[in-house]
Amino acid sequence: MNLSFRQLQAFREVMRTGSVSEAARILGRTQPAASALIANLEAELDLSLFRRQRGKMVPTPEARYFITEAEAILDRLSLSTRTMREIGELSQGRLKIACMPAASPVLMPQLVAEFLHDKPAVKVSLMMRASSVIEEWISSQQYDIGLSETPAVSGSLDTENFRLxxxxxxxxxxxxxxxxxxxxxxxxxxxxxxxxxxxxxxxxxxxxxxxxxxxxxxxxxxxxxxxxxxxxxxxxxxxxxxxxxxxxxxxxxxxxxxxxxxxxxxxxxLAVSILQPAHRPPSTLATSFAQSLSQELKELQAVFHKADGVTTTP
Incomplete structure (x- = not known):
């Protein structure tokens, strides 16, 4: 069976309006195109969904049963589309972050707060652990992002390294x-x-x-x-x-x-690194946060370093 989203849309609008022409208008399609969608849907289901009486499309009992299923499918697809769009816009999702003790009291919580100020639906796990544990978590793909002391080169880790x-x-x-x-x-x-x-x-x-x-x-x-x-x-x-x-x-x-x-x-x-799993593509959310963390560390370098390596402080 090869049902399509457009077939289900056309079916729902005909059920609502009782008219193929009105359904076509709502969907922004021609009447022949809408009629073809209904005909193809009936062929796929091997069922007659409508009787044509006095210019109206009268649904069969099978159609009245199927509309519940069709609307559930369309609502689910609509919700999934909206959710994925929100994930793409960084307004929904989950982010799992592990950080070394030095960053846990101020730097990381503050950065997370700034990152989430316009993302009320995003959930975050923020855990402080020793660098060796963070490496293990990221390598095993349990966490999305880690900030730790720079580890040994590993094929299971993608790293961005900093020397402070x-x-x-x-x-x-x-x-x-x-x-x-x-x-x-x-x-x-x-x-x-x-x-x-x-x-x-x-x-x-x-x-x-x-x-x-x-x-x-x-x-x-x-x-x-x-x-x-x-x-x-x-x-x-x-x-x-x-x-x-x-x-x-x-x-x-x-x-x-x-x-x-x-x-x-x-x-x-101090050599520190931003860690991400090497064998799993990062989510859009993780990529965006990693960029924010990278910028924060670069700014930290700028505050505490001059070009000749002499440290400066506020």
């Missing part, structure tokens, strides 16, 4: 805040907050101190940099943190801020 220079977080009233940049030598033997043993940021920070023959004194060991901001506020330590955390802190605190950020030398780089 870390900055030194210090109390606003600290004498070092008067400097244009802070070096490892400036922090020689001073208490530091840093990430857990084995983390790449800690390794790179210790290398920077070793390069300037300075003592790295880790007073606080943390899983993320957010708690470090409170410790720095209270004058307990300094911290070489990622610029995502720094930007989040700046956005979340009105001036005068108790913590300020200065360029740190030698450079400590």
């Amino acid at each position: 220079s870390c900055v030194c977080a210090l109390p606003a009233d600290d004498p070092l805040a008067a400097k244009d940049e802070v070096t490892a030598a400036d922090l020689d033997g001073r208490p530091m907050a840093a990430l857990q043993d084995g983390h790449q940021n800690l390794i790179e920070t210790m290398k920077a101190f070793a390069e300037q023959k300075s003592v790295f004194f880790q007073r606080f060991e943390l899983r993320s940099f957010q708690p470090a901001m409170t410790l720095v506020e209270n004058g307990l330590c300094y911290c070489i943190c990622d610029p995502i955390t720094a930007a989040g802190y700046i956005k979340g605190h009105a001036k005068p801020r108790p913590v300020v950020f200065r360029p740190f030398r030698p450079s400590v780089v």
Whole structure:
């Protein structure tokens, strides 16, 4: 059986109006074309749907039964068409996002809020996880988009990579805040907050101190940099943190801020990536959000980088 959308439309309008010519007018077709649609529908169903009496199309009992089915099909097609159009216009759908801890308090929620302000029907799953878990989720196509530390090259991941220079977080009233940049030598033997043993940021920070023959004194060991901001506020330590955390802190605190950020030398780089599944085409919604996230990270680079690699902060 090869029923068509136009046949069902013609049938419904004839049932409503009792006239092929009136149905043709409503559908914007010629009367012969509308008659042909009804005839073809009857041939497909092997049923007579109308009796012609005194210029009127009188429906048969079979037609009265079939109109319920036809209207259900047409309504479903109309709903599906409207839904797909809304998905194409980014006003409906579901987006599953996984992000690293640094982006979870401010950057990602704020970006999601901005993205959704005119999309009330879009649903979002936003989960914070370690980078290794995010890689697994994206590789297995459980999530649409991930923001994590840059993973090893994998055939199951599409990545857009960014290299962000870390900055030194210090109390606003600290004498070092008067400097244009802070070096490892400036922090020689001073208490530091840093990430857990084995983390790449800690390794790179210790290398920077070793390069300037300075003592790295880790007073606080943390899983993320957010708690470090409170410790720095209270004058307990300094911290070489990622610029995502720094930007989040700046956005979340009105001036005068108790913590300020200065360029740190030698450079400590955070490599982050936007991840998407390699073996599944992204939805229009996911593509649009990934573009927004990419632009946000590029703007972050612009705020915290100069062309020569020297960090700047607001």
